[in-house]
Amino acid sequence: MTSNDEFVLEILEEEGLVTRAQIEEARAQSREDHTPVDVLIEQNVLSKSDVMAAVAARFGMEMISLTGMAIPAEVTQKISPEIARQFKVIPVHHHENTLTVAVGDPLDVDTLDKLRYMLKMNIEGVVALPEEIQVALERYYTTESSLAELSAMLDRTAEVDVRSAAPEGVMADSADVTDSDVPIIKLVSLIIYEAYRNRASDIHLEPMEKRFRVRYRIDGVLHEVDSPPKRLQSAILSRVKIMANMKIAEKRVPQDGRISFNVSGRELDLRVSTVPSVHGESIVMRILDKQSLALGLPKLGFLTDDQEIFEKLIQLPDGILLVTGPTGSGKTTTLYACLHYINRPDRKIITVEDPIEYHMPGINQVMVKEDIGLTFAAALRSILRQAPNVVMIGEIRDFETARIATEASLTGHLVFSTLHTNDAPSAVTRLLDIGIKPFLLASSLRAVMAQRLVRTICPSCKETYRPLQSELRLMGAMAAEAKNVEFYKGRGCSRCALTGYSGRTGIFEIFQVTDEIQRMIFDKKPANELRIRARERGMRTLREDGMRKVLGGITTLEEVLRVTMGDEE
Numbered sequence: 001m002t003s004n005d006e007f008v009l010e011i012l013e014e015e016g017l018v019t020r021a022q023i024e025e026a027r028a029q030s031r032e033d034h035t036p037v038d039v040l041i042e043q044n045v046l047s048k049s050d051v052m053a054a055v056a057a058r059f060g061m062e063m064i065s066l067t068g069m070a071i072p073a074e075v076t077q078k079i080s081p082e083i084a085r086q087f088k089v090i091p092v093h094h095h096e097n098t099l100t101v102a103v104g105d106p107l108d109v110d111t112l113d114k115l116r117y118m119l120k121m122n123i124e125g126v127v128a129l130p131e132e133i134q135v136a137l138e139r140y141y142t143t144e145s146s147l148a149e150l151s152a153m154l155d156r157t158a159e160v161d162v163r164s165a166a167p168e169g170v171m172a173d174s175a176d177v178t179d180s181d182v183p184i185i186k187l188v189s190l191i192i193y194e195a196y197r198n199r200a201s202d203i204h205l206e207p208m209e210k211r212f213r214v215r216y217r218i219d220g221v222l223h224e225v226d227s228p229p230k231r232l233q234s235a236i237l238s239r240v241k242i243m244a245n246m247k248i249a250e251k252r253v254p255q256d257g258r259i260s261f262n263v264s265g266r267e268l269d270l271r272v273s274t275v276p277s278v279h280g281e282s283i284v285m286r287i288l289d290k291q292s293l294a295l296g297l298p299k300l301g302f303l304t305d306d307q308e309i310f311e312k313l314i315q316l317p318d319g320i321l322l323v324t325g326p327t328g329s330g331k332t333t334t335l336y337a338c339l340h341y342i343n344r345p346d347r348k349i350i351t352v353e354d355p356i357e358y359h360m361p362g363i364n365q366v367m368v369k370e371d372i373g374l375t376f377a378a379a380l381r382s383i384l385r386q387a388p389n390v391v392m393i394g395e396i397r398d399f400e401t402a403r404i405a406t407e408a409s410l411t412g413h414l415v416f417s418t419l420h421t422n423d424a425p426s427a428v429t430r431l432l433d434i435g436i437k438p439f440l441l442a443s444s445l446r447a448v449m450a451q452r453l454v455r456t457i458c459p460s461c462k463e464t465y466r467p468l469q470s471e472l473r474l475m476g477a478m479a480a481e482a483k484n485v486e487f488y489k490g491r492g493c494s495r496c497a498l499t500g501y502s503g504r505t506g507i508f509e510i511f512q513v514t515d516e517i518q519r520m521i522f523d524k525k526p527a528n529e530l531r532i533r534a535r536e537r538g539m540r541t542l543r544e545d546g547m548r549k550v551l552g553g554i555t556t557l558e559e560v561l562r563v564t565m566g567d568e569e
Contacts, residue, residue: 005035007107008055012037015054017046031345031362042341044298049129056106056127066090066102066132068460071140075099081141083118087111090128090136098122104130134266138197187228188239189261192270192285194225196263199503201287201328203270205240207233207280219455219504220328223497237274237281244272251281256355259285271355288357297341300334301505303548306540309510310449314338314416319446320409322396324421330453330506331418332357335392338416339363342390351392352379368394376401384408393417399435406436409444423542424450424511425530428521442513442521450509452542452563454555455501461493462553471557478547488553505554507546507563511539 012018022045026036041048053063075094076084079101084090089111093100099121103111106127116123128136191214195203200216207213212233215222228236241248244257259270269288274281297307313321321338323331336358339349343362354368354376364386366379376393377400383391384404396402396417409415421427427448431441464486472482490500511534513521520530535541540548546560 005037008037008051011054011058012040012046012051015057017050017054029344031343042298052106052127052129059106061106062126064092064102064126064128066092066128066136069136071136076140079115079119083115084141085137087115088130088133088137089115090133090140092126098124100124100126102126102128102133102136104128104133184232184235184239187232188236188243191236192259192261192268192287193263195285195287196266196268196289198223198497203285203287205237205283205285207237207277207282209279212236218497219499219501220453221455221499233280237283240272240283240285241274244270246272246274252276269358271357297337300330300337301549301554302508303545303552306508306510306545309512310508311341313447313510313512314342314414316414316446318409318412318414320405320415320417320444321446322417322419322427322448324419324424324427324448324450325452326420326422328453329451330504331451332394334449334451334506335416335418336360339390339392347389348387349390349392350383350386350388351394352376352383353392353394364388377404380404380408384413388413390414390416395419396431396434402431402434402436406440406444410440419448421450423527423531424448424509424539425527425534427511428530429527432524438522438524442518445513445521447513448511450511450542451506452546453504454507454546454549454559454563455499456503456505456555457488457553458490458493458496458500458502460495460502461491461500462488463491465489467557474557474561475547475550476543478544478551481551485551486553487550487557489556489558500556501559505549507542507549507560509540509542509545 009018009023013020013023018040022040023036026039026043026045029039030036037051040046041051049063056063069092071090071092075091078091078094078099079089088104090102091099092102099119101112101115101123103125104127105111106125112123112125191203191205195216198216198218200218201220202217204215204217204222205212206215210230212227212230213224214227215224217223238248240259241255241257243259246255246257253276255274257272259272261268261270266289271286271288273284273286276282297311302310323334325331339351339360343349343360345362348364349362350364350366352366352368356365356367359365364383366374366383368374368376368379376395376397380391380393380401381404391405391408391413393401393405393415394417396405396419405415405417419427419430421430425448428441428445431445432438465488467482467487475482490496490502492498492500496502511530514537516537517530517534520533531539541564543560543564546555546564547557549555550557550560
């Protein structure tokens with residue numbers, strides 16, 4: 001959090017923001033990469049802003065918010081882009097010979113001293129959240145050309161060398177790859193940079209008959225952006241394949257690769273997949289942000305009661321916990337957040353994944369390699385001899401994997417995995433169909449959580465509105481709760497690209513296996529009966545959890561209905 005964590009804890013205690021007992025509990029749960037202050041923030045004892053404000057006040061510094069602040073160009077020009085990025089600072093005000101600079105760590109006095117020496121002026125420090133400083137750096141110190149400008153420049157060139165140098169050992173098609181060409185390299189880098197800046201999760205490069213289409217998936221929805229000319233298609237695709245260490249000359253079969261990409265000091269991993277199509281290779285790059293790995297459970301979108309239930313479930317000593325949902329519903333992020341939460345020095349955690357999306361410190365991760373016989377089942381059989389406490393399986397796909405996972409849970413292991421089902425109770429039917437015996441499933445399954453991702457309302461243009469009666473009727477039994485509640489939606493602004501949404505959060509359906517549910521599983525009751533009984537015992541459906549977030553002003557009624565279209569009431 002800051003450069004002196006113990007000093008920060010002392011300040012927080014003196015200010016009455018935390019108690020000595022809370023500090024000691026946080027120390028007990030901390031580890032090398034997760035300080036006591038991080039633990040307190042993750043547990044919602046206080047927010048990062050509370051911590052920063054308390055420390056800033058101790059040093060007589062003001063805490064400001066950069067969100068929505070318009071900084072004049074004559075102020076930002078007082079610090080060069082190189083210095084601003086190096087020290088991670090933003091100038092916010094200039095008067096006579098005094099420059100006010102926002103820093104992300106109130107204890108970092110060295111930065112202010114260095115700036116005074118380098119700029120030869122008086123520097124006054126204010127404090128802002130590091131995340132806001134990073135956004136401001138990208139906003140005020142972006143020197144790259146726009147995609148449209150760079151593409152147009154390349155297209156206007158009479159004879160563009162659209163090739164890029166291949167790394168050593170890669171055989172290149174002479175029609176695609178020779179000498180290095182800076183504009184193409186810059187164009188591909190800019191495509192990736194713009195995707196990151198727009199919070200995209202995927203980049204789609206799609207050859208069409210007469211054009212080359214580029215689309216970003218932002219908050220789960222595809223958006224087309226300014227696309228390069230068709231004649232640059234071959235060069236762009238070749239450059240991406242070079243970056244991903246793929247075979248340039250091979251265009252007939254699908255390939256997979258990875259790219260490491262640095263954006264403003266932030267390390268991104270891109271998982272790259274190519275598929276031959278009629279008009280050329282279609283490439284999808286999935287952006288994996290390493291810094292998003294440290295998600296706490298509250299960041300997933302749980303409301304307080306569901307979070308308490310889920311925290312108890314993931315700390316059970318044994319059994320199977322499943323997360324279900326379609327592709328892109330956030331299952332993997334949830335599993336990583338669970339492992340991050342329970343990762344302690346006294347626990348051995350092993351994962352079996354295909355592929356490994358994030359590398360986690362302190363956890364043993366095994367990647368499936370089907371071509372050499374290292375399947376999920378084969379890897380599982382071996383890792384159980386490693387005596388782990390917790391096992392995470394990327395996905396249960398077949399009977400053999402399901403059988404070994406079930407046996408592992410019955411011999412004292414806690415097993416996390418995912419399954420593709422529309423709702424939580426259907427996971428029981430799916431596992432029975434795969435071939436798991438009812439008595440084994442009833443004894444091993446502890447809970448199933450179905451989830452979806454809904455877009456959240458943009459905070460910059462959030463406003464109240466009055467829903468129609470027809471919309472309220474769609475809320476079902478929860479419509480009565482909405483009578484005295486204000487509804488919100490996003491008006492649409494430049495920050496959210498006029499969509500009214502910014503970011504996503506989860507909605508959840510937690511199906512707990514009680515003694516009664518165990519007997520129903522043993523008797524092979526259908527999923528609809530399990531669902532009815534679970535709802536009678538208090539389980540909320542995906543739509544009901546979504547409606548709670550609508551009433552809380554987090555998302556919109558329209559968005560919840562879109563995502564839960566197939567959810568039964």
